Amino acid sequence: MRPDRQSGMSLIEVLVAIIVTAVGLLGFVGTQLAAAKYNKEASLRSVATVLALEIADRMRSNIAGVKAGDYDRNMGYAVATNAVAPPTCGSISDCSASTLAQLDIANWQKELAAALPGGAGAIIPGTTMFAKSIVVMWQDKSLMESASPIDPACSSAPNSNTPVSGIRCFNTMFIP
Numbered sequence: 001m002r003p004d005r006q007s008g009m010s011l012i013e014v015l016v017a018i019i020v021t022a023v024g025l026l027g028f029v030g031t032q033l034a035a036a037k038y039n040k041e042a043s044l045r046s047v048a049t050v051l052a053l054e055i056a057d058r059m060r061s062n063i064a065g066v067k068a069g070d071y072d073r074n075m076g077y078a079v080a081t082n083a084v085a086p087p088t089c090g091s092i093s094d095c096s097a098s099t100l101a102q103l104d105i106a107n108w109q110k111e112l113a114a115a116l117p118g119g120a121g122a123i124i125p126g127t128t129m130f131a132k133s134i135v136v137m138w139q140d141k142s143l144m145e146s147a148s149p150i151d152p153a154c155s156s157a158p159n160s161n162t163p164v165s166g167i168r169c170f171n172t173m174f175i176p
Contacts (some may be wrong), residue, residue, distance in 0.1 A: 037142060046117050046135040048170035051108070055121065055134060056174045058104040061174055062097055066130055070101030073123045077137050077164045080120035084109050101126075112136065123174075132174040140168040 086106035089095035112119035118139030154169040
């Protein structure tokens with residue numbers, strides 16, 4: 001008869017189990033980091049959507065300003081980040097259609113700058129009567145870290161022949 005065989009795990013088996021567990025934990029951590037990154041991007045897109053809809057609602061309440069072209073701000077990111085001075089009318093009820101459009105744009109630009117990193121916006125005249133393209137732009141450092149730092153959504157943005165690296169865009173159409 002042979003003596004009893006060794007029972008239990010060998011040292012090699014324990015080391016293999018530790019390595020497999022470590023690789024699994026690293027994969028889990030990587031997944032969590034990616035999820036946090038994409039959650040932040042989704043949050044910024046949601047804010048951009050809300051702000052685009054907000055200016056669209058302001059434009060709907062001032063159709064005379066839309067028809068006169070007072071909301072048009074066809075400019076690239078570098079110019080759009082400049083603050084717009086609000087008009088001097090006392091209140092919304094005292095403003096003309098033109099000054100109300102200026103007030104709306106000044107407030108919108110201030111909200112964009114506060115809610116989005118490097119937030120700015122443009123309103124581009126459309127090809128059909130009174131249609132406008134609303135473009136919300138913001139800085140995205142994760143885009144700069146990618147292989148392609150130009151957001152394809154910015155191709156329809158103003159001055160798209162020279163898009164800016166690291167800028168995300170959200171586009172929507174306004175049709176009264």
